[in-house]
Amino acid sequence: MQNYSPYYLLLFVCMGLMFLNALKKDKQLVHYLFVIFCGSLCMVAAQKLSAQSIGAYQYLIGLFTCATCNVSWLIARTLFREHSPISRRHVAFAATIAGLIMFNQTWHYLVSLDPQPLPTSDIMWRLKQGVNEVTILLSSSILALSFWEAFRGYSKKTQSQKMQSVIFGSAWVLAVFNASIFPKFIFSAAEIELYNPIIITSSALLIVFAMQGVMLLQAITTNKQKLHHNSKSKTAFDTDDVKECCDSVHHQEQVPPELIGGIAELMNEQQLFLQTSLKISDFAQALKVPEYKISRAIRYHYKVANFNLFINQYRVNYAKTLLASEQAKEWSILSIALESGFSSLATFNRVFKDIVGGIPNEYRKRKRKRKGNYNENIRAC
Template structure:
């Protein structure tokens, strides 16, 4: 008989992480996805624990285990793709896998209660076999894609991003190896049944904790970046105070190529739509020191600092989205993320400071004049 105690650990950890992310004040897309993923793993544990006592009804609990590998794929895309991590196509693929998992659980339940849905039982068996093969194929492909998302464009990542990608990919590989390959070398069929709870629990927790760690590292402020931002703010204030004395000479020192490069990054590449954009990213893209970027922003573009410079374009982009018919069903959070803001609270604060009203009020007030407002914003 199996020892189901490891599944209690799985349920306890996943339930805690689900509540932790679900109760965050400034929730982002990744927190919603991760909470659903943890909830699905909780149901996996509950199904395994309850199976000996409730029998065939455990398959009904299995209906809620449909957001495991498919949801981990969406999470990996969100973690390692800053702009538009997934589209309707990706959601459709994930939903298809969820539907197949629910079909398999339903089929097991109907067979267990000896329900005669189809006159020809052979048809039902062939249908189940076909659906099972498709589920295995899609699930295996999704696991590979989830692993690949972390390593995609590895050479172009920063040192911090490489560290996060390495943690995720290593844990993901070890979890899959531990669950599917290693047991075949270590255990016989009967031994595998005995150790299955420990194998499943350890593999699932390895992936869950790796995701949570990467989320924490991405949210945690970099001390060097914070210090650099504070220094930039101080320098900006000093520059404003000394504008009358230094502005003419500094304007002459700003190369036209530099301002054109900044304009190209903003207008053509729309880099302001990237979250966590820093002045060092501009300096690296244009191969110039950061102080030159800061000076050009202050004196040529007339912005007090880099954050205000970038946020004015993000707010303008958000205004256009709020007025477009095709985005009328989008939530304010979606508008914020699409405009490059990392959280809803920051978006609301910056938007109201710039426009004078919050995004919801802007959408309501300008709904009837959307076309005219869009023309004004485009100009």
């Protein structure tokens, strides 16, 4: 007889991590995806635990297990890609897999209610077998893509990023090996069925803990960079900025024209501001100059107080273009925020309001109203 207690462990761990990330104040895209992923694993555990007691209705719970491997791939892209990690085609691909899983669960539900709920033609059964094969193929492919995302561009990563890739990739390899290969070597078919709850739970938790671990490491790295940047900014202010504030014209003359041209190229042509985690060190590395020279150029040539405000002004202007664009009129505010280089909707709303004076949704409505009035005036003429 199977021991179902591992499923309780999976349920409670995933539920705890789901609420932990859902209640986080400054949530980013990866936190929303991780909440969905954990919620789907909770449904996997709930379906397994309730199968004997509720019978066919377990497949209704199974409808909500459609966000596992597909959403884990989206999480992998978000964790290891800085610029535009998710587009509409990625969401469409993940949604296709979700739809196939929901089709399978619906089929099992109908068959469980009535031995012949559907036409007896072999066409329907062949369709079911075809959908099963396609689902397995796409799920296997997306697992490979998740592993590839972690190690893409490995040689160019920092030591911290390499460690994150190793943690994530190793967890995936161990989970797949533990779920599909290892049991066949040491267990018989009957024993595999007996130990299936332990196999499924241990494999799922390997991936869950790896994702949460990488998210924590990235948060720690981001906080360290902020503290380092603030410390350097404070030191620079204590030693140089008082003098510079008193003689800004002199410093403006010291900003090399080629540096201004380099910054303009990075912002206007390469649109570097669309990168979510852009730092002043990225500019310094691209232009091969010290960071303080970038900071000085921004203050005295562009007349902007600091690097973050400089980048956010470009992002907000880009977002304003999207909000007023016909091509993006069906896009959500979150999609526009991510496309404009912001890491979360909360940050986008706050920065947009500080710079423009209102929230993005109000700006979009105002632009549409003005455009509608303009079109009416044209028709009247």
